[in-house]
Amino acid sequence: MTAANLLSVxxxxxxxxxxxxxxxxxxxxxSGFAQRSPDQAAMERGGPGRLEIIVVDDGSTDDxxxxxxxxxxxxxxxxxxxxxxxxASAARNLGFSAARGNYVCFLDSDDFWLPDTxxxxxxxxxxxxxxxxxxxxGSTLATSTQxxxxxxxxxxxxxxxxxxxxxxxxxxxxxxxxxxxxxxxVRGDFFPAIVMGDLFYLSGLVMRRECVAGAGPxxxxxxxxxxxxxxxxxxxxxxxxxxxxxxxxxxxxxPDQISRNRPALAMARRHLYIAHSLLxxxxxxxxxxxxxxxxxxxxxxxxxxxxxxRSPHRGWSRRYLLRCIRDRYKxxxxxxxxxxxxxx
Numbered sequence: 001m002t003a004a005n006l007l008s009v010x011x012x013x014x015x016x017x018x019x020x021x022x023x024x025x026x027x028x029x030x031s032g033f034a035q036r037s038p039d040q041a042a043m044e045r046g047g048p049g050r051l052e053i054i055v056v057d058d059g060s061t062d063d064x065x066x067x068x069x070x071x072x073x074x075x076x077x078x079x080x081x082x083x084x085x086x087x088a089s090a091a092r093n094l095g096f097s098a099a100r101g102n103y104v105c106f107l108d109s110d111d112f113w114l115p116d117t118x119x120x121x122x123x124x125x126x127x128x129x130x131x132x133x134x135x136x137x138g139s140t141l142a143t144s145t146q147x148x149x150x151x152x153x154x155x156x157x158x159x160x161x162x163x164x165x166x167x168x169x170x171x172x173x174x175x176x177x178x179x180x181x182x183x184x185x186v187r188g189d190f191f192p193a194i195v196m197g198d199l200f201y202l203s204g205l206v207m208r209r210e211c212v213a214g215a216g217p218x219x220x221x222x223x224x225x226x227x228x229x230x231x232x233x234x235x236x237x238x239x240x241x242x243x244x245x246x247x248x249x250x251x252x253x254x255p256d257q258i259s260r261n262r263p264a265l266a267m268a269r270r271h272l273y274i275a276h277s278l279l280x281x282x283x284x285x286x287x288x289x290x291x292x293x294x295x296x297x298x299x300x301x302x303x304x305x306x307x308x309x310r311s312p313h314r315g316w317s318r319r320y321l322l323r324c325i326r327d328r329y330k331x332x333x334x335x336x337x338x339x340x341x342x343x344x
Contacts, residue, residue, distance in 0.1 A: 006050040007118060007206070008101030012091030013109035014058040017067045019251060024072055026112035027053050031119050051077050051118075055109075056095045059085030089218035089226045096217070102209045110251045111138075111203040116179070117247040121206045123177055124241060128187065132211040132238035136204045136247030143252070152250060153204060153242070159197030167292065168193035175243065187241035191289050194235045195275065195296040198228040203248045211237040225270035232274050236285045265307040271300035298329035305337060314341045 009027045013020040030051070057065050057080065065082065072078040083094055092106050103125070107113070121134045135153060142148040154160050170188035193199060215233035218226050234240075275297040278286055286293070301320040308317035318341050321334045 004102060006052065006101035007103045007105070008099035008209075009051070009053045009105045009107050010092060010095030010099060011053065011055045011107045011109050012058055012088045012095065013055060013060065013064060014085070014087075014091075015060045015062045015064060016109045017060075017062055017064040020055065020064060020109040021067060021071060023107055023109050023112045024053055024055060024068070024078065026114075027051070027107065027118075028072070028075065028077065029115060030113065031116050050101070052079065052099070052101060053077060054079045054081060054095045054098055056091040057082045058087065058091040059083065086220065087223060089220045089222075093217045093220065096212060099209070103206055104209050104212050105206045106202045107248075108203050108250075111201075111248055113203075113248050114246065118206075119179075120177055120181070120243065120245050120247065124175065124185065124243060125206075127175070128241060130239060131187065131208075131241050133205055133207040133234060133240040135200045135206075135240070135242045136245045137243070138201060138204050138248035138250055139246060140250045140252040146252070149252075150246075151244070153199075153201055154244065157198050157200065159193050159199040162193070162196045164196045164292070164295065165193045181245075184244040185241055186244075188239050189235070190240050190242075191232070191235040191286075192292040194228075194232050195278065195289070195292055196299065198225070198231065200227075200231055200242075201248075201250070202227050203250065205231075207234060222270070222273075224266040228270065229274050229277070232278060233281075236278075236281075236283060236289075238285075265304070265311070268300060268304035268307050271296070272304055275300050294327075295329075298324055298327050302330055302334065305334075309337060309341055317341050 011020060011023055028051075055068055055078070057068075065080065068080055079098070081094060081098060083091060095106070096104065117136060121136060124134045125131060137151050137153040140146075140149040140152060149156065159165060168188065168190055169192070170186050170190070172184055172186050174182060175185045176182050190199060211234060214237045215230060218230050222229075275293060279293055279297070302324050305317045305320035305324070308314065308320070318338060321338045321341070324334045325331050325338075
């Protein structure tokens with residue numbers, strides 16, 4: 001059972017006591033949310049004050065669970081689920097299965113929201129009810145070795161800078177919020193762009209529940225770029241929007257972050273997987289994008305071939321390069337790389 005205008009924020013965590021406490025508090029502190037349970041809020045009409053936050057503890061061995069219960073156990077908006085170690089994708093799937101809201105966000109436990117994030121996103125959904133999702137931008141926290149990075153979604157996600165981003169049927173408008181703030185809103189069909197490169201961060205993305213269900217669960221077999229694969233399936237569910245609004249903070253540089261440890265070849269291999277898996281889906285919303293999907297597949301083969309040239313698996317590199325030549329994708333470059341693959 002879902003509750004109208006209820007936001008479910010799902011936070012997977014593992015051995016991150018202090019960051020997850022900060023993440024949960026940042027959601028509970030959102031303007032417009034009163035201290036009441038989702039069941040109580042569901043019986044009311046109007047207003048943004050409907051919230052549940054579900055923390056999924058993924059087999060923590062520190063005192064994360066005790067700290068969460070001690071600080072938030074008395075808040076009716078808070079729920080804690082525990083599971084054996086299954087990693088972030090499994091924890092997100094478990095959290096979604098328990099969520100009751102018709103809006104959903106998967107907030108990373110080392111990120112946190114700024115105070116008016118949900119108010120801004122809620123106004124966008126109210127203005128554009130056709131949207132499947134709304135993404136806001138964010139920034140990183142400064143560290144002892146690195147300054148803060150701004151607009152990490154639009155500037156840091158590779159899909160935004162890809163040459164084919166311009167092919168996506170998107171429009172830009174300016175949004176005026178009720179509190180007087182203004183920012184640009186890019187909306188439309190992001191699917192032709194997402195298949196060429198990642199575009200979003202989970203922590204800044206709020207989705208309609210039925211679109212999350214339609215996209216399907218996070219793939220639990222892989223640890224790298226699972227969010228990108230999920231975003232591609234999500235973008236096939238309908239139009240979305242990106243708001244140039246600073247809505248969350250990300251703590252970069254933590255030693256336990258998966259993004260710090262992924263191998264260089266992982267992105268190219270996952271891109272191949274995404275393109276192949278989407279082509280196999282019998283979905284009319286995906287099949288209408290056959291051209292950008294085929295282009296994405298060629299691009300993924302080319303990227304994988306370049307990475308494989310640096311490995312002992314040069315035979316696979318040649319296979320991908322020959323396929324790119326057959327598909328007339330970057331033929332001259334592929335011929336040069338093919339020649340290099342035979343060099344000592």
